[in-house]
Amino acid sequence: MSNLTEEKRTRLKSILGEEKVFFRDEDKMDSATFLSYGLDRTKTYSPDFDILAFPRNTKEVSEILKFAYETDMKVVPSGGRTGYAGGAVAKEREIVVSLSKMDQVLDFDPFFASIKVQAGMITKNLHKEVEERGFYFPVDFSATGSSHIGGNIATNAGGVRVVHYGLIRQWVLGLTVVTGTGEILEFNGEILKNNTGYDLKQLFIGSEGTLGIITECTLKLTKKPLDHRVLFTAVPDYPSILELFKETHNVRVPLLAFEFLTRYCLDKVIDHLHVPDPFSESSPYYVLMEFEIGETSDEEKLFGFLETILEKGYVTDGSLAQNSRQAETFWKYREGISESISLDYTVHKNDISLPLRNMNPFLEDLMALLGKEYPDFEVALFGHIGDGNLHLNMIKPSNLADKDFFAKCKEVDPHMFALLQKHHGSISAEHGIGLLKKEFLHFSRSSAEIEIMRKIKQSLDPKNILNPGKILP
Amino acid sequence: MSNLTEEKRTRLKSILGEEKVFFRDEDKMDSATFLSYGLDRTKTYSPDFDILAFPRNTKEVSEILKFAYETDMKVVPSGGRTGYAGGAVAKEREIVVSLSKMDQVLDFDPFFASIKVQAGMITKNLHKEVEERGFYFPVDFSATGSSHIGGNIATNAGGVRVVHYGLIRQWVLGLTVVTGTGEILEFNGEILKNNTGYDLKQLFIGSEGTLGIITECTLKLTKKPLDHRVLFTAVPDYPSILELFKETHNVRVPLLAFEFLTRYCLDKVIDHLHVPDPFSESSPYYVLMEFEIGETSDEEKLFGFLETILEKGYVTDGSLAQNSRQAETFWKYREGISESISLDYTVHKNDISLPLRNMNPFLEDLMALLGKEYPDFEVALFGHIGDGNLHLNMIKPSNLADKDFFAKCKEVDPHMFALLQKHHGSISAEHGIGLLKKEFLHFSRSSAEIEIMRKIKQSLDPKNILNPGKILP
Numbered sequence: 001m002s003n004l005t006e007e008k009r010t011r012l013k014s015i016l017g018e019e020k021v022f023f024r025d026e027d028k029m030d031s032a033t034f035l036s037y038g039l040d041r042t043k044t045y046s047p048d049f050d051i052l053a054f055p056r057n058t059k060e061v062s063e064i065l066k067f068a069y070e071t072d073m074k075v076v077p078s079g080g081r082t083g084y085a086g087g088a089v090a091k092e093r094e095i096v097v098s099l100s101k102m103d104q105v106l107d108f109d110p111f112f113a114s115i116k117v118q119a120g121m122i123t124k125n126l127h128k129e130v131e132e133r134g135f136y137f138p139v140d141f142s143a144t145g146s147s148h149i150g151g152n153i154a155t156n157a158g159g160v161r162v163v164h165y166g167l168i169r170q171w172v173l174g175l176t177v178v179t180g181t182g183e184i185l186e187f188n189g190e191i192l193k194n195n196t197g198y199d200l201k202q203l204f205i206g207s208e209g210t211l212g213i214i215t216e217c218t219l220k221l222t223k224k225p226l227d228h229r230v231l232f233t234a235v236p237d238y239p240s241i242l243e244l245f246k247e248t249h250n251v252r253v254p255l256l257a258f259e260f261l262t263r264y265c266l267d268k269v270i271d272h273l274h275v276p277d278p279f280s281e282s283s284p285y286y287v288l289m290e291f292e293i294g295e296t297s298d299e300e301k302l303f304g305f306l307e308t309i310l311e312k313g314y315v316t317d318g319s320l321a322q323n324s325r326q327a328e329t330f331w332k333y334r335e336g337i338s339e340s341i342s343l344d345y346t347v348h349k350n351d352i353s354l355p356l357r358n359m360n361p362f363l364e365d366l367m368a369l370l371g372k373e374y375p376d377f378e379v380a381l382f383g384h385i386g387d388g389n390l391h392l393n394m395i396k397p398s399n400l401a402d403k404d405f406f407a408k409c410k411e412v413d414p415h416m417f418a419l420l421q422k423h424h425g426s427i428s429a430e431h432g433i434g435l436l437k438k439e440f441l442h443f444s445r446s447s448a449e450i451e452i453m454r455k456i457k458q459s460l461d462p463k464n465i466l467n468p469g470k471i472l473p
Numbered sequence: 474m475s476n477l478t479e480e481k482r483t484r485l486k487s488i489l490g491e492e493k494v495f496f497r498d499e500d501k502m503d504s505a506t507f508l509s510y511g512l513d514r515t516k517t518y519s520p521d522f523d524i525l526a527f528p529r530n531t532k533e534v535s536e537i538l539k540f541a542y543e544t545d546m547k548v549v550p551s552g553g554r555t556g557y558a559g560g561a562v563a564k565e566r567e568i569v570v571s572l573s574k575m576d577q578v579l580d581f582d583p584f585f586a587s588i589k590v591q592a593g594m595i596t597k598n599l600h601k602e603v604e605e606r607g608f609y610f611p612v613d614f615s616a617t618g619s620s621h622i623g624g625n626i627a628t629n630a631g632g633v634r635v636v637h638y639g640l641i642r643q644w645v646l647g648l649t650v651v652t653g654t655g656e657i658l659e660f661n662g663e664i665l666k667n668n669t670g671y672d673l674k675q676l677f678i679g680s681e682g683t684l685g686i687i688t689e690c691t692l693k694l695t696k697k698p699l700d701h702r703v704l705f706t707a708v709p710d711y712p713s714i715l716e717l718f719k720e721t722h723n724v725r726v727p728l729l730a731f732e733f734l735t736r737y738c739l740d741k742v743i744d745h746l747h748v749p750d751p752f753s754e755s756s757p758y759y760v761l762m763e764f765e766i767g768e769t770s771d772e773e774k775l776f777g778f779l780e781t782i783l784e785k786g787y788v789t790d791g792s793l794a795q796n797s798r799q800a801e802t803f804w805k806y807r808e809g810i811s812e813s814i815s816l817d818y819t820v821h822k823n824d825i826s827l828p829l830r831n832m833n834p835f836l837e838d839l840m841a842l843l844g845k846e847y848p849d850f851e852v853a854l855f856g857h858i859g860d861g862n863l864h865l866n867m868i869k870p871s872n873l874a875d876k877d878f879f880a881k882c883k884e885v886d887p888h889m890f891a892l893l894q895k896h897h898g899s900i901s902a903e904h905g906i907g908l909l910k911k912e913f914l915h916f917s918r919s920s921a922e923i924e925i926m927r928k929i930k931q932s933l934d935p936k937n938i939l940n941p942g943k944i945l946p
Contacts, residue, residue, distance in 0.1 A: 111715045112829045112861065113722055135722075156668050167666065170643060183921050190828035192860050193640065193902040195629050195679055196910075196917040197944050198926050202675030206668055223722055242584045249586055249608075249696055252767055294725055297768060355663035356585045387665050388585065429666040437669075444669040448656050452932055453671050459928035471670050 004050050008071060012051065015063045020101075022052040037098050038076060038090030040083040042436060049076070049090040054101045057118075058176055058184055058215040064097055065213070065465075066182030074465050077209040079151030080122065082143035084349070085434030087155065087208040087470055094468075097213060099150055105129055106216060107190075114173055114190065116218040119150025126219075136224035138165040142335070150214040156206035158430045163386035164256045164292075165222075168205070174218035175201045179211065180461025190218060203456060208432050209467040211460045225292040228256060229302055230327040233309070233318035234283035238360040244287060244314040245356065245386060251305045253298045257290040258386025265337045265382045272340035278333060279317050287315070287385070288334050290327075337382050338391075346396035347380075348409040352420055353389045353429035362423040366392075369415055374408060376400070389429040392416075417443035433471045441473055477523050481544060485524065488536045493574075495525040510571050511549060511563030513556040515909060522549070522563040527574045530591075531649055531657055531688040537570055538686070538938075539655030547938050550682040552624030553595065555616035557822065558907030560628065560681040560943055567941075570686060572623055578602055579689060580663075587646055587663065589691040592623025599692075609697035611638040615808070623687040629679035631903045636859035637729045637765075638695075641678070647691035648674045652684065653934025663691060676929060681905050682940040684933045698765040701729060702775055703800040706782070706791035707756035711833040717760060717787040718829065718859060724778045726771045730763040731859025738810045738855045745813035751806060752790050760788070760858070761807050763800075810855050811864075819869035820853075821882040825893055826862045826902035835896040839865075842888055847881060849873070862902040865889075890916035906944045914946055 004023070012021050022029050029052070038047035055061045068075045076090040078098040090096045099120030107116035113135055117126060123144035130137045139152060141159030151157075153175070157168045165171075174188040187201035188194050204212055235241050241260065248255045263284055270277055279286075293299055302320055309315045321327035341347055354362055363381070370377050376397040383391040394412070396405040417427045417440050427444045428437055441450060454472060457464070477496070485494050495502050502525070511520035528534045541548045547567040554561050563569045572593030580589035586608055590599060596617035603610045612625060614632030624630075626648070630641045638644075647661040660674035661667050677685055708714050714733065721728045736757055743750055752759075766772055775793055782788045794800035814820055827835055836854070843850050849870040856864040867885070869878040890900050894916045901910055901917070914923060927945060930937070 111719045185921060189897050191826050191899055193826040193862050194899040195901050195903055195905045196899055197906055198676050198929060199679055200925060203671050206672055246584045295770060353664050353666040389666050424662050426664055426667040426669055428668050430668055432668045433670055448658060452673060455932035456671060459925055
């Protein structure tokens with residue numbers, strides 16, 4: 001523990017209080033728990049750090065960062081650690097600052113419909129707090145039981161209903177952040193309109209902890225949909241997916257989700273979860289749609305919509321869930337994919353985005369590339385296709401060792417990213433860049449943009465102590 | 474024309490072509506028309522510039538900026554010039570770059586529902602282009618017949634339906650900008666999700682031309698509301714406005730607008746437009762609401778809502794427009810205010826924003842201040858109160874000379890801004906900072922924030938040639 005002198009230890013304890021700071025070589029916390037605060041869901045990195053702090057408020061975060069700034073120590077903000085890009089990994093003896101004790105509601109405005117909370121609040125708890133107050137916070141995805149709202153903002157989280165509600169960026173009214181010098185910045189607070197120069201808070205949304213630690217946030221709220229209906233359809237070819245999505249613009253019932261999976265994915269779910277095939281005939285693609293409904297006439301509109309898309313041939317089969325249980329069952333075919341594939345196979349994941357209309361040409365190029373170089377690779381495709389967001393999972397052929405498979409994936413990735421660039425896509429739709437994709441950032445951002453990002457980083461974190469090594473190559 | 478040598482003249486002509494560049498001392502354009510390109514709706518500044526360029530595309534804008542960068546000349550981007558903050562004023566011999574010849578549709582995606590246009594397209598023409606394609610672009614306000622879409626983005630425009638559709642920021646998918654070095658940056662283009670580092674395009678939205686010239690934009694589109702209904706109500710006191718807005722969250726019919734005016738404003742409209750008083754009894758406040766409706770049952774919901782708010786005493790009177798003509802008439806009482814006051818009186822305007830629940834304490838403080846110092850000032854209050862946005866117009870007492878009135882307003886403004894700061898408001902909700910409010914920026918942004926803004930400006934416009942003197946004090 002070369003960088004941890006007795007003096008630093010004592011100072012940190014005096015800044016925060018004994019109970020809020022943990023050292024690796026003490027007995028206060030077991031080693032596995034301690035180290036887990038410096039690791040996310042990318043299991044490829046080994047955490048290595050000596051100091052773990054649990055501040056209770058913005059001022060304490062600021063004190064830690066001032067200390068780090070003065071003593072030239074690095075800092076990694078630690079949220080719910082549900083990321084897939086290594087953005088929360090501490091492996092360079094950084095101070096890990098966990099926000100998990102900062103989970104209080106600070107304010108609630110029932111008139112304007114907003115809530116202010118500390119950034120360490122678990123997303124599902126936020127949902128609960130909001131619903132108890134008669135409102136709804138619509139950003140939702142599978143990791144909400146662990147993820148922090150601050151982490152969601154730091155990674156500009158999306159989820160399953162982006163097609164209707166947008167990304168979390170759209171719901172952030174105000175932010176409090178602490179920069180790399182320990183300075184506290186408060187943006188906007190409770191107002192919606194503030195055209196007074198550059199909207200700096202937008203920089204922190206999606207910055208993966210590299211510009212500042214988000215400590216508090218004010219979120220806009222909405223009302224929970226009264227009810228919803230799920231429509232599960234079989235789609236004969238890719239152009240029909242485009243036409244189908246286009247047709248949803250005319251339904252006049254809000255579209256909450258537009259999710260896609262291939263036959264390959266459906267087979268895997270049927271095998272793994274031992275559920276029946278929901279369709280009598282096989283089809284290359286399936287689309288699951290969720291609609292908000294308010295009254296009986298909305299349901300009639302959905303039956304009309306189904307009739308239209310069947311008549312026009314955009315779908316060859318489709319059924320509208322008759323009750324919420326059936327709706328849940330339909331969702332299982334989409335939500336079960338990741339688990340079904342990951343548990344039964346070795347998988348290399350990619351979370352990419354493309355203009356909807358460029359998706360087919362991209363996939364044709366990709367399949368040609370794989371067919372030529374890796375004919376035994378299989379690909380599981382699914383995702384939030386209404387947002388142009390595709391989860392592209394490559395499956396290890398059974399005759400290949402894990403090591404060889406991942407080595408080959410590493411070879412394929414840059415070629416795939418080049419194809420994404422060609423078709424105007426992004427190498428990371430939702431997961432971010434973190435450590436995992438920083439060497440490929442240039443496929444999505446120009447060198448001029450990367451240079452500007454560096455300068456912004458330099459302005460807010462002049463000593464490069466905040467989550468160093470993440471995002472920027 | 475000290476800074477305009479023969480050599481520069483020749484070079485500019487050769488860069489753009491003779492027909493795209495005008496010099497003040499030539500006969501090609503009359504002087505008044507020429508100078509109008511360097512002035513917005515703030516009539517307090519006198520334009521003074523020698524060169525006016527009309528580029529046709531991004532590359533030409535880049536060429537002009539490279540030229541300006543090399544020759545140390547300043548540049549003012551010129552859009553529809555409908556601003557109220559002096560953001561488009563050229564009075565320091567800058568090159569004025571008018572975007573008005575850049576008004577073409579570049580791309581349209583009917584599947585994802587987006588359109589790409591050049592930034593000089595007039596907003597109303599954009600609306601038309603979009604509606605011809607079966608879609609709807611919801612950012613709308615009174616100046617759309619002149620304003621450019623690029624200018625709307627550069628000032629993060631709002632308008633009357635922000636309460637439902639948000640500010641223009643929410644509708645910008647992609648941007649092409651040219652920075653102060655002539656570098657062309659293309660952000661995001663056609664994709665919704667791109668979590669690959671800092672979202673730089675957000676910096677340009679609302680930057681008032683100080684970081685780059687927006688040359689192209691890709692906008693998300695939606696569907697036009699099938700129909701709408703207008704509800705005009707009399708509200709007895711300020712707390713009832715809060716309760717009324719809160720109650721709208723429960724209507725389950727989309728609220729498109731929530732506008733407010735005082736009795737004083739209503740009187741002025743009645744006088745000026747010679748229209749009847751829409752209410753039988755006088756009330757201190759009025760709220761006009763617009764709702765989207767899709768079918769008969771929605772109308773029933775609105776009648777139920779009106780019954781509820783009458784019963785609860787949030788409104789003392791209210792009527793629901795029975796047809797679109799009556800709806801238009803109701804809107805006149807709101808939209809006619811600015812004209813009615815400005816034509817009959819000398820007015821000092823302010824466009825401010827506050828948390829809804831802080832508005833009454835702020836107004837009480839303000840009235841106390843005015844009552845003490847300027848007891849003969851009258852105040853016309855109206856605005857998009859659902860967004861916390863208030864238009865606060867001070868009216869010149871008849872016994873005061875214009876000059877003395879404006880001098881007194883100049884005295885009042887900082888006190889009012891200090892009250893805004895106290896109540897967590899903003900000195901500019903929609904109009905921006907420009908030249909007009911830059912000395913007051915510190916009431917809404919901390920010195921740390923202003924310092925960061927300067928660094929960002931420095932990164933994107935190292936020679937400070939882009940709209941210099943705007944925003945930053």
